[in-house]
Amino acid sequence: MTWKRNDVNYKYIKIYRDILLISGVFLFIFDQHVLFVIIIFLLCFVLIQLLYFQKVGSGLTFVNEKKRVRLMKGTTSHFELTFKNKGMPIWNGTITIAFHDSVAPVRANNILSSGFFEVNVPFSIGYNKTVTIQVPIVGSRRGLSRFRGIDINIPHPLTEGSIILNYQPYILMDAMVYPTIYPIKEEFLPTRLKPGELELNSSLFVDPFFPIGTREYEQGDQFNHIHWKASARTQQLQTKIFTKVTNVSVLFLVNLADGYRMVHDFEEKIEWLASNVEACYKANVPFGFGLNIRASGKRPFVFVPLGSGDVHRLNALELLSILSVSNITIPFENMIKYIDSHEEIPVSVRVFSHNMEKYHSILTPWEQKAIVTYLTEQEEGDYVK
Numbered sequence: 001m002t003w004k005r006n007d008v009n010y011k012y013i014k015i016y017r018d019i020l021l022i023s024g025v026f027l028f029i030f031d032q033h034v035l036f037v038i039i040i041f042l043l044c045f046v047l048i049q050l051l052y053f054q055k056v057g058s059g060l061t062f063v064n065e066k067k068r069v070r071l072m073k074g075t076t077s078h079f080e081l082t083f084k085n086k087g088m089p090i091w092n093g094t095i096t097i098a099f100h101d102s103v104a105p106v107r108a109n110n111i112l113s114s115g116f117f118e119v120n121v122p123f124s125i126g127y128n129k130t131v132t133i134q135v136p137i138v139g140s141r142r143g144l145s146r147f148r149g150i151d152i153n154i155p156h157p158l159t160e161g162s163i164i165l166n167y168q169p170y171i172l173m174d175a176m177v178y179p180t181i182y183p184i185k186e187e188f189l190p191t192r193l194k195p196g197e198l199e200l201n202s203s204l205f206v207d208p209f210f211p212i213g214t215r216e217y218e219q220g221d222q223f224n225h226i227h228w229k230a231s232a233r234t235q236q237l238q239t240k241i242f243t244k245v246t247n248v249s250v251l252f253l254v255n256l257a258d259g260y261r262m263v264h265d266f267e268e269k270i271e272w273l274a275s276n277v278e279a280c281y282k283a284n285v286p287f288g289f290g291l292n293i294r295a296s297g298k299r300p301f302v303f304v305p306l307g308s309g310d311v312h313r314l315n316a317l318e319l320l321s322i323l324s325v326s327n328i329t330i331p332f333e334n335m336i337k338y339i340d341s342h343e344e345i346p347v348s349v350r351v352f353s354h355n356m357e358k359y360h361s362i363l364t365p366w367e368q369k370a371i372v373t374y375l376t377e378q379e380e381g382d383y384v385k
Contacts, residue, residue: 003057006164049156052088056154057165059087060125069103069175071139076106079135079173081150085125093123096151097135102143103175106136116148123152139177142270144322147171178317179267179274249306249346252276252289253336255353257329266325269352274320276350281313288346289316292335294328299342301335306346336362345370352376 023039063082071077081097098116105119112118125131150167254269256262263269273289280287288306295302302323304316332353339345345366352375353359366372 002062002168003060003165004168005057006166007053008162008164049161052156053161053163056088056090056163057152060085060090060152060165062150062167064169064172066172068173069137071103071137071175071177073139073141073177073180076136076138077175078137079175081133081135081173082130083123083125083133084130086128089124089126090152090154091124092155093125094153095121095123095133096153097121098148099175100143100145100148102139102141102145102177103137104140106138137175139175142177142179142267142321143324145175145177147173176318176321178321180271181275181278182271184275184279248348249286249288250276250280250348250350251306251339251346252287253332253339253349253351253353254289254291255332255351255359257292257332258354260329262325262327262329263354270320270323272352274317277313277316277320281308281310284308286346287312287316290335290339291323292330292332293323294330299338301330301338303339303343305343333359333362340366347371349373350375 061084063084067080069077069079079097079099081095096118098118101112101115101117103117105117107119119135121133121135123131123133150171152165152167153162154165155162252273254273256266256269258264273291277287277289279285286306286308288304290304291302293302294300302319304312304319336359340362348371349363349366350373351359351363354376356374356376360374363372363374
């Protein structure tokens with residue numbers, strides 16, 4: 001069942017019907033024709049109301065499509081609710097929607113209760129019509145805002161009483177507020193010791209899939225690097241010149257556990273990580289990160305492997321948006337040991353944690369194969385706006 005119906009004052013209308021019916025019978029018996037006609041008119045009026053209450057809402061459909069509204073804190077957008085009606089028309093109705101307070105309605109006179117905003121919107125729809133309602137919202141804090149429910153209050157257009165329709169299926173629409181992102185001043189330095197995708201003339205490695213020209217053949221050149229068309233055109237052997245590339249990638253490791261509880265600067269560290277993710281995306285630098293928050297799956301903690309591009313950035317920001325201080329943490333050293341034995345260490349590793357001396361001995365071997373940067377709470381001011 002799509003809609004759950006709740007009747008308000010419906011039983012009183014039935015009482016009115018019974019009283020009018022009995023009165024009409026007595027007036028007919030005692031030949032009170034004028035009063036009988038009046039009673040019959042009122043009885044028809046009540047019967048029409050009962051029929052309307054029984055049929056209204058039966059043909060109403062909510063277009064429940066999967067849609068996500070993405071916002072930053074302080075930016076505005078809107079929820080878009082579409083309804084189709086194949087049944088009785090609805091006049092002067094009211095829609096009440098409730099959603100999590102990660103986003104707030106633009107109007108200030110709405111109700112906030114138990115972490116959910118309730119918004120009332122006027123609603124009318126005719127027979128065989130489609131109506132779209134837009135509810136303006138603003139991002140209030142990082143998180144995912146889901147709908148708790150949709151209720152439609154349908155009053156009778158002529159007398160007292162109403163029908164409340166409660167939407168039963170799970171509502172697929174939601175809104176996501178990303179962490180606050182601020183500019184990052186740090187540069188991501190490449191290494192000449194590993195092949196990669198970044199163009200660098202002083203690199204020792206080339207990309208065999210991107211030739212940029214030709215030169216005369218020299219002794220020692222590989223046979224499969226000869227450009228045969230250019231050789232035929234110049235009547236001399238020509239060797240392909242390839243783009244020189246190097247590796248630039250960074251892995252962020254953030255400690256969010258303070259003993260058995262979450263760190264006090266949880267939001268600041270999430271914003272710092274989100275800002276670095278955005279900086280890597282704009283510089284086209286492959287990035288990944290690990291957070292010592294327990295997760296199910298291949299790895300026992302939150303981990304995003306190295307990657308780049310729009311999809312990788314979007315997945316990373318959405319993951320950071322749904323993390324909460326109520327998540328369960330694991331020891332930071334356990335995450336470091338797991339990454340050391342199961343993952344490839346990239347060119348650069350940035351570790352953000354308190355009590356850094358506790359983990360320095362575990363990370364010291366990494367300094368032989370990567371550029372390891374240690375960030376503590378005292379240095380946090382350089383990165384947090």
